Amino acid sequence: MNKAFLHNSNIVSPLGFTTTQNFSAVCDGKVAMQNHVFNGTTYFASVIQDKLLDDAFIQQTKLNPKEFTHLEKMCILSVQDVTTHSSINVKSKRTLFIFSTTKGNIGLLENNPAKIPKDRIYLHKTAEVISAYFSFANKPMVVSNACISGLLAIIIAKRLLVDNQYDNIIVTGADVVSTFTLSGFNSLGALSNVVCKPFDKNRSGINLGEAAASILVSNQQQNGVEIISECSANDANHISGPSRTGEGLYKCLQKVLANNAVPDFINAHGTATEFNDEMESIAFNRTGIQSVLTNSLKGYYGHTLGAAGVLESIFCAEGLRQNKIIASAGFEKQGTSIPLNIITRTENKESTTCLKTASGFGGCNAAVLYKLN
Amino acid sequence: MSNYILSYTKIKNNCLWHNGKLIIQSPETVNYTSFLEETYKSLSLSYPKFFKMDALSKLGILCAEQIFADENISNLYPKEKTAVVLSNKNSSLQTDVAYSKTMGDFPSPSLFVYTLPNIVTGEIAIKHQITGENAFFIEPTFNADLLHNYAQLLLQDSAAVLCGWLNIDENSYEGLLYYVAKPLANEEKKTNFIKHNPINIAQLYTK
Amino acid sequence: MENLIEILKKQIIEQLNLAEVKPEDIDASAPLFGAGLGLDSIDALELIVLLEKHYGLKIQDPKDAKNIFQSVKTLAEYITSQKK
Numbered sequence: 001m002n003k004a005f006l007h008n009s010n011i012v013s014p015l016g017f018t019t020t021q022n023f024s025a026v027c028d029g030k031v032a033m034q035n036h037v038f039n040g041t042t043y044f045a046s047v048i049q050d051k052l053l054d055d056a057f058i059q060q061t062k063l064n065p066k067e068f069t070h071l072e073k074m075c076i077l078s079v080q081d082v083t084t085h086s087s088i089n090v091k092s093k094r095t096l097f098i099f100s101t102t103k104g105n106i107g108l109l110e111n112n113p114a115k116i117p118k119d120r121i122y123l124h125k126t127a128e129v130i131s132a133y134f135s136f137a138n139k140p141m142v143v144s145n146a147c148i149s150g151l152l153a154i155i156i157a158k159r160l161l162v163d164n165q166y167d168n169i170i171v172t173g174a175d176v177v178s179t180f181t182l183s184g185f186n187s188l189g190a191l192s193n194v195v196c197k198p199f200d201k202n203r204s205g206i207n208l209g210e211a212a213a214s215i216l217v218s219n220q221q222q223n224g225v226e227i228i229s230e231c232s233a234n235d236a237n238h239i240s241g242p243s244r245t246g247e248g249l250y251k252c253l254q255k256v257l258a259n260n261a262v263p264d265f266i267n268a269h270g271t272a273t274e275f276n277d278e279m280e281s282i283a284f285n286r287t288g289i290q291s292v293l294t295n296s297l298k299g300y301y302g303h304t305l306g307a308a309g310v311l312e313s314i315f316c317a318e319g320l321r322q323n324k325i326i327a328s329a330g331f332e333k334q335g336t337s338i339p340l341n342i343i344t345r346t347e348n349k350e351s352t353t354c355l356k357t358a359s360g361f362g363g364c365n366a367a368v369l370y371k372l373n
Numbered sequence: 374m375s376n377y378i379l380s381y382t383k384i385k386n387n388c389l390w391h392n393g394k395l396i397i398q399s400p401e402t403v404n405y406t407s408f409l410e411e412t413y414k415s416l417s418l419s420y421p422k423f424f425k426m427d428a429l430s431k432l433g434i435l436c437a438e439q440i441f442a443d444e445n446i447s448n449l450y451p452k453e454k455t456a457v458v459l460s461n462k463n464s465s466l467q468t469d470v471a472y473s474k475t476m477g478d479f480p481s482p483s484l485f486v487y488t489l490p491n492i493v494t495g496e497i498a499i500k501h502q503i504t505g506e507n508a509f510f511i512e513p514t515f516n517a518d519l520l521h522n523y524a525q526l527l528l529q530d531s532a533a534v535l536c537g538w539l540n541i542d543e544n545s546y547e548g549l550l551y552y553v554a555k556p557l558a559n560e561e562k563k564t565n566f567i568k569h570n571p572i573n574i575a576q577l578y579t580k
Numbered sequence: 581m582e583n584l585i586e587i588l589k590k591q592i593i594e595q596l597n598l599a600e601v602k603p604e605d606i607d608a609s610a611p612l613f614g615a616g617l618g619l620d621s622i623d624a625l626e627l628i629v630l631l632e633k634h635y636g637l638k639i640q641d642p643k644d645a646k647n648i649f650q651s652v653k654t655l656a657e658y659i660t661s662q663k664k
Contacts, residue, residue: 102489104464109473123464123511141519142511144464145491152508159526180469183476184485188625189642232506234457236498240486241621248504251453361486362495364507410599421618424599479633482625483597 004158004217005224006370009314010081012074013211013301014048017056018081023318026300026326027346033195033207033302039110039179043186044193046209046302047177048074061133066114068129069105071176074212075130079172082214083134088168091137096166098141099127100153100173101306107178130172146360147269148232149173150213150309151368155230157217167219173310174212181208181305188240190273196303198270198296198328199277199342201335206271209302213311221373225317228353228369231255235363241275246283248365249357253287256355256367263292263369264351265325265343267316269358270296271303272330276359281336289355295343299329309358313368316354320372325349374555376528377566380443381551381577382436384412391439392565393580405546409435425483426496427468428541433459433493434500436537436550441501446533450554454532456506457494458523461540464490464511468541493539505531515549517574524553524569538578549578584656592652595630596623608652624649637662 010018014032015025032046054065057073060080065073079097083090104123108116119125127140143153150173157169175181185191185208192205218224231252235243242249257263266289268280277296284290297312304311319325327346334340352372359365383390387408389397397415399408409431413423416438423431441447465488472484486492491509498504506527510519515538524534533554540547553569567573589603598617606617612627613619627649631637637659639645648658 103469106469109469110476121466122462122513124462124513127511143508144489144511145494145507145509146489148507156508156523159523163526165522179476180473180488183480184472184482184488187480187482187485187629232508234495234498234504234507236495236502236504238620239492239495239499251504360491361489362491362493362507363498364491364494421598421600425597425622479629481629483622486622 002162002164002219003221004161004219004227005221006227006313006317007216007218007220007224008082008086009213009215009317010078011211011213011311011314012048012078014046015300017077019314019318023315026297027324029329029346031195031300031329032209038182043182043191044195044207045177045182046207048210069108069116069120071105071174072126072129075172075174076133078174078212078214079130079134079170082170082216086216088216088218090134093137094167095136096138096141096160096169097131097136098143098153098157098169098171099130100143100149100171100310101126102144102146102149102175103178103181103305106180107176110179146362146364147303147305147308148358148360148364148366149306150311151313151356151358151366152232152309154215154217154227154309154313155232155366155368158227158230161217161219169217170214171217171310172212172214173307175305175307176210177208192272195330196272196298197330197332198272198298199335199340200331201333203272203274203277203335205273206298207302209304211301211304211307211311213307213314215310215314224373225320226371226373228371229256229258230368232364232366235365237363239363240361242279242359243363244279246279246286248363249280249283249359249367250286252365252367253283256369257287257289261353261369262289263353263355265319266292266294266355266357267312268294268296270298270328272298278336279359280357281338281340284340285338290338291341293325293343294340295326295328297326299331309366313356313370316356316370320351320354320370323348323350325351376525376553376569377556378551378553378569378573379556379566380440380446381549382439383577384432384436384548389435396439420500427465427487428546429465429468429490429539430487430493430496432541432546432548433497433539433550436539436548437497437501437535440535440550440552446552449557450533452502453504455503456527456531456534457497457503458508458520458527458534458536459494460510460512460516460520460538461490462511462513463540463542465492467543497535503535515578517571517578521569521571521574528553528555551577581656581660584659585652588652588656591630591634592627595626606652610651612649612651635659
């Protein structure tokens with residue numbers, strides 16, 4: 001039976017335009033969030049400077065940056081880095097591109113100074129624009145399932161590979177920060193105006209962040225990090241708040257960690273809202289993994305929505321490869337009713353397996369177990 | 374052993390069909406917001422949350438209602454092993470536009486929570502306690518191959534999958550939900566079951 | 581105050597999309613959350629918007645919201661107290 005493995009990756013974010021740059025920045029404790037003004041209001045968020053992005057875009061593609069949206073430029077750069085550094089045949093029918101995003105080019109609803117065609121508001125159109133640059137043989141698959149989108153896209157890739165439908169799948173997760181999402185999360189009282197503090201006693205909400213993250217998921221074993229098990233499940237409880245007892249996530253964990261497997265470390269969803277972090281601590285406790293070294297990366301990047309599952313999975317894979325566990329930025333004091341074993345220092349540690357979790361609006365949850373070969 | 378479509382509901386042109394039978398019909402001149410609320414009343418649903426939902430979620434809830442009202446489905450197939458795989462072209466665009474209009478003065482939290490396509494999955498899950506796998510795909514047009522392919526993969530582990538296409542446009546809408554499962558031993562003989570394959574799925578959409 | 585309570589009932593029904601509820605169905609002293617109207621956390625946020633939109637009142641600390649939104653009567657009392 002075929003298996004599925006994580007291979008080359010890329011992260012385009014305010015902390016760098018390659019995985020190496022991003023991993024290094026995070027190990028140095030750099031944080032992507034800053035104060036930014038959107039439509040006259042100051043928000044604490046993680047945003048890629050237009051000029052930096054455009055310069056890199058022109059250099060890498062020789063295309064006119066005015067013909068593409070901020071999101072599309074991020075994605076094209078990201079996918080290009082992966083395709084350039086892998087030996088896959090991009091134009092093969094056995095290669096698929098899966099695009100994960102929650103809001104796509106939502107900024108086009110507010111303003112469109114470059115006069116980008118209106119149909120780019122459609123997520124499939126954005127995927128087609130990215131796909132066209134690489135001349136992928138297959139139409140792109142587009143996954144939009146709230147904040148589990150990125151992890152779900154990796155899960156779907158795994159299932160397609162195990163079923164021998166493809167050899168190589170490039171999964172790209174991306175979202176941009178916009179007045180739309182900032183004002184929306186603000187109306188929910190979910191935004192923090194300082195660096196977010198996942199799992200901390202004084203956590204007060206999320207920071208939004210933008211990023212494009214791409215990963216090659218392939219049936220090739222060599223140098224790959226294996227996707228051992230995966231699951232998604234719905235809480236069936238509330239459309240915007242998690243189940244207080246973590247029903248959906250617990251269900252995922254039972255499946256993914258069958259036979260009482262205990263991962264060496266956990267990269268949690270850890271958004272720094274009161275309810276998400278509390279729910280994760282309860283789900284972990286119900287599964288008996290509350291003592292496993294745990295972190296969230298959202299203290300470095302903010303919540304990157306459709307990119308989160310991919311970006312954070314890349315960090316899981318690199319952590320396994322480079323024998324590194326990363327401090328959970330923003331954490332100072334235990335803040336969940338079940339205390340977790342939050343990583344407080346970035347340091348060397350040999351690990352073989354890592355659990356990645358994600359949860360999102362609509363009551364969705366997902367979990368994946370990764371294993372170093 | 375084949376998988377079968379055991380039940381399907383279609384809402385289009387102000388008509389609601391269940392398993393190919395016309396159940397509700399309204400004049401085409403009625404706007405879809407009114408039609409969805411009239412249909413709620415015609416089905417005698419007692420679910421006040423319905424009125425807080427956006428059009429996409431209302432459409433999904435109405436399509437799902439007839440399917441889960443069938444006792445054979447509700448009682449025989451475990452809801453904790455039922456997946457929901459939905460798709461559309463517009464994501465939550467109509468609601469996105471509605472929310473963006475409130476952004477200037479008083480951003481509406483109750484609109485914002487519906488600005489994701491998979492919220493309809495959540496609403497169906499809550500009403501019927503469906504806690505299995507989820508996926509929401511965005512496609513330019515109804516894609517029977519995609520839905521068939523992914524449902525087949527899920528059915529290796531899931532007992533059933535609720536699949537479909539729910540799309541809201543500025544002045545029109547389309548809703549198709551169908552329930553796929555491996556028939557249980559005593560159910561195999563039911564002649565109204567449809568074999569689960571892309572051609573049959575495409576026919577449900579175009580009929 | 582009585583008039584304000586009646587106006588508030590209509591505004592609440594509109595803001596929260598309580599389509600099947602009539603003003604006479606709402607008991608001004610009964611709890612808004614939990615049983616009865618079955619309002620949830622999103623409704624609470626919309627009530628904050630209602631206060632700002634119709635009365636120009638901004639709740640500084642979300643924790644105050646619980647007491648203010650206890651019932652239509654407490655909400656009316658809060659609005660009246662702020663107008664002084």
